Amino acid sequence: MIKNDKYFIYPPNDDFDFKKLIRQMAREGAGRPVDKDGVPVGSWTPELLADAISHVESTGSGVELRTVQRWFQDNDQGIKTDNIRLLAQVFGCGDPEATRLWRAKLAAAQSRLVAKRREKRNKENPESSRALDTVGADCTNAKTSNPIMAAQRNDVADRERGLNLAARTEALFTGQHPLTLSSVVWVGLTALAIMTFIFGVQSVTYRAVEGLDKQVGFLWAPSWTILPLAILPLFLVTVARLLSSWKAKWRSELIAASTTVGDDTDGWESKVASFSWLFWSITILSFGLLFLLQWSGVHLRVLLQGDASGYMMDWSIVAIVRPDVISIPAAIAVSMFAYIYFGMLMWFLFAGLIFLFAIANDFYEICGATELHSDEVHQSKVREVGARIIEGVFRCTVLAILFVTCIKLQSTYLLSNGETIVDWLVNDAQAALVGREPERFSLEQRGIPQFTSLLLLFVNCLIFAACFLQINAVLKRSPMSAVTYGIKTEQWKMIAVVLLLSVNLVLIGMFTGFSLLLAASLLVAFYSLYSPKLDQP
Numbered sequence: 001m002i003k004n005d006k007y008f009i010y011p012p013n014d015d016f017d018f019k020k021l022i023r024q025m026a027r028e029g030a031g032r033p034v035d036k037d038g039v040p041v042g043s044w045t046p047e048l049l050a051d052a053i054s055h056v057e058s059t060g061s062g063v064e065l066r067t068v069q070r071w072f073q074d075n076d077q078g079i080k081t082d083n084i085r086l087l088a089q090v091f092g093c094g095d096p097e098a099t100r101l102w103r104a105k106l107a108a109a110q111s112r113l114v115a116k117r118r119e120k121r122n123k124e125n126p127e128s129s130r131a132l133d134t135v136g137a138d139c140t141n142a143k144t145s146n147p148i149m150a151a152q153r154n155d156v157a158d159r160e161r162g163l164n165l166a167a168r169t170e171a172l173f174t175g176q177h178p179l180t181l182s183s184v185v186w187v188g189l190t191a192l193a194i195m196t197f198i199f200g201v202q203s204v205t206y207r208a209v210e211g212l213d214k215q216v217g218f219l220w221a222p223s224w225t226i227l228p229l230a231i232l233p234l235f236l237v238t239v240a241r242l243l244s245s246w247k248a249k250w251r252s253e254l255i256a257a258s259t260t261v262g263d264d265t266d267g268w269e270s271k272v273a274s275f276s277w278l279f280w281s282i283t284i285l286s287f288g289l290l291f292l293l294q295w296s297g298v299h300l301r302v303l304l305q306g307d308a309s310g311y312m313m314d315w316s317i318v319a320i321v322r323p324d325v326i327s328i329p330a331a332i333a334v335s336m337f338a339y340i341y342f343g344m345l346m347w348f349l350f351a352g353l354i355f356l357f358a359i360a361n362d363f364y365e366i367c368g369a370t371e372l373h374s375d376e377v378h379q380s381k382v383r384e385v386g387a388r389i390i391e392g393v394f395r396c397t398v399l400a401i402l403f404v405t406c407i408k409l410q411s412t413y414l415l416s417n418g419e420t421i422v423d424w425l426v427n428d429a430q431a432a433l434v435g436r437e438p439e440r441f442s443l444e445q446r447g448i449p450q451f452t453s454l455l456l457l458f459v460n461c462l463i464f465a466a467c468f469l470q471i472n473a474v475l476k477r478s479p480m481s482a483v484t485y486g487i488k489t490e491q492w493k494m495i496a497v498v499l500l501l502s503v504n505l506v507l508i509g510m511f512t513g514f515s516l517l518l519a520a521s522l523l524v525a526f527y528s529l530y531s532p533k534l535d536q537p
Contacts, residue, residue: 003093007032007040011105017112018078021105022071022087031090046072049090056089076120078113079106081255081267107255165283166276167269169351174247178240181348182233188341189228193218195334199326201315206322208313208417208443215420218315222421223410223449224338227403232345234529235399239352242392246359250385254366271362275354282350291343294448299335303328312414312447349403353463356393360467363389367474383475387490390471394494397464398525401501404456405508409518411449412509417441425515432513440512457505464498497528 001008009030016024025031026049029040044052050068063083070077079087084106091106092099172181196202196218203217218224247268302308302317306328313321316338319331326334367382410421417440418424431437472491504521507514 002034002038003095003098005033006093007034007038008093008095008098009091011101015112016109017116018071018106018109019074019113021109025091026072031093052090053083053086056086076113076117078110078117081107084110103255107252164273164276165279166272166274169279170243170272170355173236173240173351173355174244178237178244179233181236181240185228185233185236185345185348188344189225192224192338192341195337196315199330199334201318201326201331201334204315204318204322204325206313206318212417213419214313214414216314216318216414220421221315221410222406227406228345231399231402231406232348235352235396235403236348238392238396238399239355242359242389242396243355246362246389250388251362251366254363254381254385268362271358275358278354279351282347282354286343286347286350287340290346291339295336295339298448299339300332303332303335308445310444310446312411312443312445314414349400352396353400353459356396356467357463359389360393360470364470364474386471386475390468390491390494393464393467393471394498395529397460397498398501398529400460401457401498401505402522402525404453404460405501405505405518407449407456408453408505408508411447411453415442415445415447415450416509417443425518428512428515429519432516437512453505457502461498461502468495493528497524500524 001010007029009025009028012021012024026044029043031052032040032042032044035041042048046065046068050063050065053063053068063086067083071079084103088099088103088106091102193202201217202219203215205213205215205217208214251268298311299317302311303319306320308317308320311317316335317331319326319328363386367386413421413424416424418427468491501521501524504517507517
């Protein structure tokens with residue numbers, strides 16, 4: 001078949017790897033100029049193919065002759081993503097649809113070559129095979145001025161030294177069943193609950209002031225029960241599914257549906273590796289600051305001194321006022337385990353937020369170039385994937401804000417004059433409905449969660465805004481249609497829900513009737529998480 005005065009061959013249906021495919025197409029002259037009889041004027045040689053690639057774009061970008069020569073050689077080195085784009089245009093004879101078909105075929109052939117290479121290296125050296133596979137193809141020992149290639153080699157070196165915490169964290173989220181992480185959370189919660197029952201602090205009161213016996217037991221604390229039992233597991237499952245879909249399906253579909261890939265040459269592994277310092281930071285924050293510093297600086301000090309020093313009383317330090325229920329040594333052991341566990345919960349939350357941003361940023365870098373939107377097939381795929389990503393980010397943001405709401409609600413109750421958290425909320429709602437002002441006062445205590453909850457809310461909203469802006473920047477470049485209008489309408493609903501939940505969190509305990517706003521916010525949150533009607537314009 002002749003396309004643009006060149007010999008066009010449809011991608012074969014055979015399951016060739018990249019080496020076999022390019023050799024066959026070179027012999028048959030796919031994409032070569034044709035003579036007057038419609039026959040290709042010879043086969044491809046590395047020199048001719050390198051020259052043809054250099055003329056694909058007006059910018060004259062191409063590949064080195066040595067790189068093309070390695071494609072033809074019998075070795076394990078394949079082809080990079082950007083070079084797949086260029087080679088597909090040569091084999092596709094400059095036709096957009098033909099180029100798209102060849103791009104998908106070349107990407108599949110490269111994947112088969114990588115799979116064979118991985119299998120071979122697993123047999124030879126299982127420890128280093130994964131690190132080597134993450135390198136972009138076309139790598140050599142020769143010197144190169146390409147900063148992307150240098151970055152890829154540095155990432156491999158990090159993984160070989162075991163320093164890439166980001167890759168290990170991604171494996172936790174995607175390398176197993178989505179419920180695995182949730183099961184870890186539930187196991188920890190079960191162990192903590194058993195400890196509180198053994199030492200009798202699952203339900204315990206203390207005399208806060210004259211006439212007020214305040215319930216501070218473990219079972220009455222939403223930040224220790226509802227949060228790890230339901231909210232965080234749902235968050236982890238949502239992040240894991242979104243991450244797996246992006247990595248295994250959506251990302252490759254976007255690349256295959258487009259005729260160019262912009263600056264997307266690093267690959268997903270390099271994208272994740274670039275966030276390694278963030279994963280180390282949240283590890284230090286969660287276990288160094290939230291656990292070690294807060295536990296030793298507040299709870300351990302309070303228990304050793306036998307004086308709360310004005311800090312809010314909860315079940316982990318109730319031993320200083322109820323030594324008849326739990327001893328100081330037992331309280332130290334239980335509280336240490338509890339805050340190690342809570343540090344793990346915070347680490348899971350932060351890690352999930354980082355992955356949300358990484359997905360949105362990767363989507364933006366792959367689809368953000370204007371030239372990617374000239375093909376309707378690609379436009380449709382971009383809109384579909386973009387809508388799915390922003391929906392997943394929204395659901396995770398709602399769950400993350402509910403996570404923080406549990407913390408703020410618990411700490412506010414501990415500082416209030418309510419006898420139990422249920423009575424406190426019910427009395428506030430009744431007072432608002434009948435129009436009376438309840439007797440309200442705050443205990444002369446202070447609580448660190450009052451401050452940290454606001455910081456966590458800010459981080460959650462910042463991640464949502466960053467993801468939203470990047471995804472919307474891509475979607476708004478597509479031509480206006482009913483589909484894009486529906487997506488924009490849904491986005492406004494999402495923004496409204498996030499704002500409502502944020503305002504509710506800030507106002508907890510600050511006015512009579514806050515419990516009604518809390519109830520309304522929870523209903524909206526559950527509705528937006530599970531009702532399919534939210535997806536309608």
